[in-house]
Amino acid sequence: MGFKRTRKNIKKRKAVSVLIGYVLLIVFAIVISIGVYSWLKTYVPSTTLSCKDGVSLFIKGSSFNATGARQLNITIKNNGRFNVAAYFIYATNSTNQSLPVLDLSPYLDSSHGGEQFGNAVLFSPLADNSFAPGDQVSHIFNIPYAMGNIYTLQVVPALFQNDSNNRNMFVSCSDDKINQQVGEGAQCIPQCTGKTCGPDGCGGTCSPGCSTGDTCDASGLCFNSITCTPASPATKSAICGSQTCGTALNGTGSTSCGTIFCGDYGGGCQSGFFCNSTNQCQATSTCNGVWSPPESTNVQCDGGTNCLSNCQCPAGYNPDGSGGCVASSGTYSIDDYCKAEGYSFGTCTANNGGCQNQGGVLVSGGNAYCGSSLGCCIP
Amino acid sequence: MNVRKRLEKKGISPVIATVLLVAMVIVIALIIFLWFKSLSQEAITKFGENVQLTCQKVSFSADYANGAISITNNGNVPIYDIDVKISTGGNYNTDNLSAMSGNWPKGGIRQGGTFQSGDLSSQISGATQLTLIPVLLGTSNNGQQTYACDQQYGQILNV
Numbered sequence: 001m002g003f004k005r006t007r008k009n010i011k012k013r014k015a016v017s018v019l020i021g022y023v024l025l026i027v028f029a030i031v032i033s034i035g036v037y038s039w040l041k042t043y044v045p046s047t048t049l050s051c052k053d054g055v056s057l058f059i060k061g062s063s064f065n066a067t068g069a070r071q072l073n074i075t076i077k078n079n080g081r082f083n084v085a086a087y088f089i090y091a092t093n094s095t096n097q098s099l100p101v102l103d104l105s106p107y108l109d110s111s112h113g114g115e116q117f118g119n120a121v122l123f124s125p126l127a128d129n130s131f132a133p134g135d136q137v138s139h140i141f142n143i144p145y146a147m148g149n150i151y152t153l154q155v156v157p158a159l160f161q162n163d164s165n166n167r168n169m170f171v172s173c174s175d176d177k178i179n180q181q182v183g184e185g186a187q188c189i190p191q192c193t194g195k196t197c198g199p200d201g202c203g204g205t206c207s208p209g210c211s212t213g214d215t216c217d218a219s220g221l222c223f224n225s226i227t228c229t230p231a232s233p234a235t236k237s238a239i240c241g242s243q244t245c246g247t248a249l250n251g252t253g254s255t256s257c258g259t260i261f262c263g264d265y266g267g268g269c270q271s272g273f274f275c276n277s278t279n280q281c282q283a284t285s286t287c288n289g290v291w292s293p294p295e296s297t298n299v300q301c302d303g304g305t306n307c308l309s310n311c312q313c314p315a316g317y318n319p320d321g322s323g324g325c326v327a328s329s330g331t332y333s334i335d336d337y338c339k340a341e342g343y344s345f346g347t348c349t350a351n352n353g354g355c356q357n358q359g360g361v362l363v364s365g366g367n368a369y370c371g372s373s374l375g376c377c378i379p
Numbered sequence: 380m381n382v383r384k385r386l387e388k389k390g391i392s393p394v395i396a397t398v399l400l401v402a403m404v405i406v407i408a409l410i411i412f413l414w415f416k417s418l419s420q421e422a423i424t425k426f427g428e429n430v431q432l433t434c435q436k437v438s439f440s441a442d443y444a445n446g447a448i449s450i451t452n453n454g455n456v457p458i459y460d461i462d463v464k465i466s467t468g469g470n471y472n473t474d475n476l477s478a479m480s481g482n483w484p485k486g487g488i489r490q491g492g493t494f495q496s497g498d499l500s501s502q503i504s505g506a507t508q509l510t511l512i513p514v515l516l517g518t519s520n521n522g523q524q525t526y527a528c529d530q531q532y533g534q535i536l537n538v
Binding site: 019022023024026027028030031034035039042043044088090094096097098099100101102103118119120156158169170171172174177 | 396400403404407408411412415416422424428429431432438440441442444445449450451453454455489490491492493494495
């Protein structure tokens with residue numbers, strides 16, 4: 001009786017067929033495995049691109065003249081153990097700023113070496129890791145007036161490196177950045193002579209500024225744009241004429257509508273050029289007191305022995321190939337030296353009083369031609 | 380008698396049964412997968428990996444002076460935007476730096492790029508601390524999407 005009841009109970013129980021059970025089991029296994037795989041595969045980290053330990057650049061020298069040509073001249077040396085391809089360069093223009101954020105790469109003067117590559121400066125136009133340990137290079141940046149004075153530089157090395165997929169990537173070595181103070185003691189002198197408004201070249205504005213209703217023109221002077229009489233036609237090409245830089249007057253006399261900038265560079269010139277006295281853009285001479293080839297064709301010497309201030313060798317001297325001059329033939333005297341410097345003639349004197357009595361000035365560069373006496377040049 | 384009844388039972392051939400079994404498995408798996416995919420959160424990827432991993436590679440320097448925020452991207456990952464968490468006492472609110480400053484570069488700060496906002500002192504007056512959190516632009520099945528990294532990858536600036 002008991003056995004019959006058990007058989008009945010067993011027969012009454014309902015369950016999923018074994019076949020369907022297998023099907024469902026396999027389906028769930030496949031679905032879950034696919035889902036987990038597609039979600040987890042994005043979490044597999046790729047190889048992190050990072051610079052090798054030992055990558056290092058060193059700012060060997062830097063100079064910045066805030067009042068003159070406004071050129072930042074830096075000399076960079078690879079003092080690390082690996083080749084480098086480029087560097088990022090940033091600066092501060094305020095003593096209150098601790099983080100250099102002014103990107104200087106757009107202001108690179110590539111005619112003196114280097115090439116802009118995005119936000120970086122390449123050492124070689126071939127865009128490869130060619131800057132080897134021990135190599136040294138000088139680059140020049142033309143800093144615009146609007147940026148003011150430069151206080152701190154930051155240089156970050158960068159190089160090309162292959163990633164795990166063998167793609168050539170440009171890697172920034174942010175852990176190896178270096179900071180350098182620039183122009184210590186050099187104060188930015190506001191350029192407000194003859195101006196009553198507009199930028200002063202140090203990040204500020206000239207005072208007292210313009211009254212309400214007046215407008216500041218390109219020369220830093222105020223004018224009333226409503227009551228003035230503009231030139232006819234009042235187009236840039238008509239007003240500037242053949243000028244490629246500088247400023248030109250829009251109108252005539254006291255009723256003019258101020259001055260406007262000429263050329264395509266806000267009154268200035270493109271990199272490597274300057275605006276000369278005839279308001280034409282002229283190639284900048286590389287005469288800057290530092291011998292850094294390639295120099296422009298009008299530079300015989302630069303900053304070396306016997307080299308004159310106009311980067312020319314004196315009469316009777318030839319360039320020595322390293323920025324100085326060596327005597328070739330003949331006798332070069334203090335008279336020759338003073339005349340080459342633009343004076344009328346020169347003489348040797350025992351002291352300053354003797355020089356002043358002749359109406360001259362002592363010139364230390366001429367001392368070499370006067371033995372134990374002093375070089376005196378008379379205008 | 381019972382044995383004869385069993386022999387007369389009809390059934391599917393084993394070959395056909397196997398084929399049907401495999402087909403059913405595939406179809407059901409496909410249906411469930413498509414349904415599951417619509418429920419699960421899509422992964423946002425950048426440079427072929429999950430954007431959360433890319434956040435670890437972001438490197439930037441930041442400074443706050445004279446009411447302006449300055450940022451330099453020192454790393455190799457472009458920063459699409461910055462979430463600024465402005466803390467004022469015990470309260471805080473968050474805003475995008477691209478909305479706060481009109482100087483934000485289009486496309487964000489790329490490798491080696493810099494950014495300097497204008498005067499934001501009126502927008503963050505009374506703040507004691509700023510937390511800058513990078514926002515990256517990644518790719519998903521729905522196209523490009525932004526992703527704000529965790530706060531641990533941000534930088535804290537004292538105001």
